[in-house]
Amino acid sequence: MTLKTQEVRVTEPTAASVPGTDTPGTAPSNGEHSAIRKYLLSRGSSVFVDKSFRWLMILCALSIFAIVALILYELIVRSELTINKFGLSFFAKTAWNPIENNYGALPFIYGTLVSSIIGLIIAVPLAIGLAVFLTEMCPKILRGPLAFLTELLAAIPSVVYGLWAIFVLVPILRSHVNPLLISVFGWSGLFARPDYGIGMLAAGVILAIMILPIISSLTREVMTAVPHTQREAVLALGATRWEMIRMGVLRNARIGIVGSMILGLGRALGETMAVTMVIGNRPDILRNLLAPAYSMASVIANEFTEAADPMYLSALVEIGLALFIVTIIVNALARLLVWAVTRGAPARVA
Amino acid sequence: MASQYQTTAFTRFRRTTANHMASVLAVLSTIIVVAPLVAIFAYLLYKGASSLNLNFFTQVPAPIGEKGGGMANAIVGSGVLLAISSVLGVPIGIAAGIFLSEYGRGSKLANMVRFTADVLNGVPSIVMGIAAYSLVVLPQKHFSALAGGVALGIMMIPTITRTTEEMLLMVPHAIREAALGLGVPNWRSVLSITLKTASPGVITGCMLAFARVAGETAPLLFTAFGSSFFSTSINQPIAALPLQIYVYAISPYDEWHRLAWAGALVLIVLIVVSVSLVRYVTSRGVLKGAS
Numbered sequence: 311m312t313l314k315t316q317e318v319r320v321t322e323p324t325a326a327s328v329p330g331t332d333t334p335g336t337a338p339s340n341g342e343h344s345a346i347r348k349y350l351l352s353r354g355s356s357v358f359v360d361k362s363f364r365w366l367m368i369l370c371a372l373s374i375f376a377i378v379a380l381i382l383y384e385l386i387v388r389s390e391l392t393i394n395k396f397g398l399s400f401f402a403k404t405a406w407n408p409i410e411n412n413y414g415a416l417p418f419i420y421g422t423l424v425s426s427i428i429g430l431i432i433a434v435p436l437a438i439g440l441a442v443f444l445t446e447m448c449p450k451i452l453r454g455p456l457a458f459l460t461e462l463l464a465a466i467p468s469v470v471y472g473l474w475a476i477f478v479l480v481p482i483l484r485s486h487v488n489p490l491l492i493s494v495f496g497w498s499g500l501f502a503r504p505d506y507g508i509g510m511l512a513a514g515v516i517l518a519i520m521i522l523p524i525i526s527s528l529t530r531e532v533m534t535a536v537p538h539t540q541r542e543a544v545l546a547l548g549a550t551r552w553e554m555i556r557m558g559v560l561r562n563a564r565i566g567i568v569g570s571m572i573l574g575l576g577r578a579l580g581e582t583m584a585v586t587m588v589i590g591n592r593p594d595i596l597r598n599l600l601a602p603a604y605s606m607a608s609v610i611a612n613e614f615t616e617a618a619d620p621m622y623l624s625a626l627v628e629i630g631l632a633l634f635i636v637t638i639i640v641n642a643l644a645r646l647l648v649w650a651v652t653r654g655a656p657a658r659v660a
Numbered sequence: 661m662a663s664q665y666q667t668t669a670f671t672r673f674r675r676t677t678a679n680h681m682a683s684v685l686a687v688l689s690t691i692i693v694v695a696p697l698v699a700i701f702a703y704l705l706y707k708g709a710s711s712l713n714l715n716f717f718t719q720v721p722a723p724i725g726e727k728g729g730g731m732a733n734a735i736v737g738s739g740v741l742l743a744i745s746s747v748l749g750v751p752i753g754i755a756a757g758i759f760l761s762e763y764g765r766g767s768k769l770a771n772m773v774r775f776t777a778d779v780l781n782g783v784p785s786i787v788m789g790i791a792a793y794s795l796v797v798l799p800q801k802h803f804s805a806l807a808g809g810v811a812l813g814i815m816m817i818p819t820i821t822r823t824t825e826e827m828l829l830m831v832p833h834a835i836r837e838a839a840l841g842l843g844v845p846n847w848r849s850v851l852s853i854t855l856k857t858a859s860p861g862v863i864t865g866c867m868l869a870f871a872r873v874a875g876e877t878a879p880l881l882f883t884a885f886g887s888s889f890f891s892t893s894i895n896q897p898i899a900a901l902p903l904q905i906y907v908y909a910i911s912p913y914d915e916w917h918r919l920a921w922a923g924a925l926v927l928i929v930l931i932v933v934s935v936s937l938v939r940y941v942t943s944r945g946v947l948k949g950a951s
Binding site: 360366380388435437438439446460461526576579583637641 | 675676678679681682683685686687688689690692693694696697699700703704751752755756758759760762763764769770772773775776777778779780781782783784785786787788789790791793794795814817818821845846847848850871872874875876877878881882885902905906909910917920921924927928931932935936939
């Protein structure tokens with residue numbers, strides 16, 4: 311009876327019936343089928359289903375390659391107009407004039423690079439400090455909650471960061487931080503009036519807050535991958551805790567830390583909404599970091615829906631193409647560096 | 661020669677000071693990192709909770725200048741977009757995860773798939789928007805919920821793939837062997853034994869991916885486009901919560917800023933709940949109990 315019910319449950323109509331092939335060499339000697347043998351025969355072979363299931367899974371996995379290739383293809387096709395007309399000079403010109411159909415991406419590249427670098431300069435020391443604290447110094451009770459808090463920081467949507475930046479961060483910068491920067495570093499020309507609050511520096515600060523969790527969680531992962539014997543050896547030589555961290559941990563983990571920095575850079579380069587909301591959106595290349603600027607992702611976000619002219623659209627798609635290729639290279643590089651250190655343990659989803 | 665190894669009072673002082681300085685700096689940077697998070701949450705709760713009411717969930721946006729109004733259409737729109745994206749993203753993501761953990765473990769192809777998924781995870785969301793625009797919007801010749809769903813669906817795949825793989829790897833080998841030993845075909849063992857055992861983890865992984873794309877604005881700007889009307893049609897432009905927050909945030913009206921904060925609070929609550937759930941499942945070993 312139990313066999314009967316199981317049979318109903320397990321039988322697959324699509325299974326090819328190839329009796330005997332699944333258990334060769336066990337043919338009944340006296341012509342009588344045992345109950346188990348009968349059950350196996352009636353069930354048929356699952357070779358065909360097994361194979362097709364396996365191929366279905368492989369196909370889905372391969373579709374990830376297909377998606378990357380498809381995105382690349384679409385971006386190239388849709389930006390053909392400007393690629394043919396301007397060639398590489400597209401990335402060296404500062405003109406952005408939809409009326410005369412003259413396009414150059416340099417101000418956006420400049421804005422993206424400078425805001426990302428400001429973000430990295432602020433985020434990297436803090437992220438390493440946080441990682442050192444969490445892996446080497448933190449009492450066990452605090453470790454879990456703190457790690458969870460930084461994970462939450464990574465999960466907050468970009469638009470919420472932007473909202474917070476507009477109404478909280480920008481007023482703070484305008485009334486407290488920027489006047490100080492102008493009075494202390496004003497001579498360098500990097501900080502000058504007029505100061506609207508929004509601008510390159512505000513974008514850099516919000517980017518720093520956004521990429522911090524990624525850099526710090528990967529740094530932490532790399533630091534925990536350093537074997538304990540390294541720490542013990544340095545401590546046994548009479549090192550203080552900081553010397554142990556510097557020589558035993560950070561020196562061994564440096565490749566992975568550089569990898570996590572590059573990964574943070576990749577995130578910063580492609581960040582759209584928060585930056586669009588605070589960078590000021592003006593395509594100028596200025597030395598003054600407090601002045602409004604523009605980034606590659608922001609120009610796409612702001613102008614894509616109004617780009618009625620095919621040439622205009624093509625210019626925007628080409629900026630997207632550049633962004634795609636650069637972030638792919640940056641991400642691949644970062645993953646390889648992190649893998650080189652944490653090899654063996656599967657990398658976590660960042 | 662020997663003098664350079666002798667510890668003088670000064671070097672000892674220098675080393676202990678450096679040690680203390682490093683500790684202080686590490687603690688300080690932790691505080692600086694945690695501070696903005698606390699500030700964001702506190703401000704969100706303060707601003708969002710005061711403007712959140714029943715109207716927010718039941719009414720469509722009021723015309724400019726009028727009081728009241730809500731984001732009912734945006735909440736429904738986000739739901740429609742998430743449904744479309746999960747139809748595309750969840751099966752492919754889970755299947756790719758099954759391949760990585762059950763069939764391709766250690767093979768070159770699996771390593772390449774894993775690597776590509778990680779790289780795809782880092783592609784800016786705005787680029788996904790352009791891709792969906794050129795794949796769906798241009799042939800259709802108008803903005804639609806479908807295009808937004810496709811963009812979000814593609815973004816879900818890498819996250820789901822990697823979490824599914826991680827969860828399946830946590831399933832003990834003995835369970836697979838037991839199933840195969842009972843004569844269960846391999847595909848059946850993968851679906852009904854391995855995947856089922858890991859299902860709490862896989863489901864929370866999907867929720868994590870939902871939470872991530874639920875907050876995405878950039879890919880929706882020129883695919884779903886937004887709308888101030890109630891719509892569930894997949895062929896029409898549709899509103900979405902993050903899109904509405906963006907439009908309201910950059911508007912000059914106080915009433916709209918209020919609604920933006922309320923929307924942000926709803927979004928954050930959704931995300932915090934799913935992230936906490938994922939953490940609970942992965943840390944408390946719910947998987948072991950399920951087997």
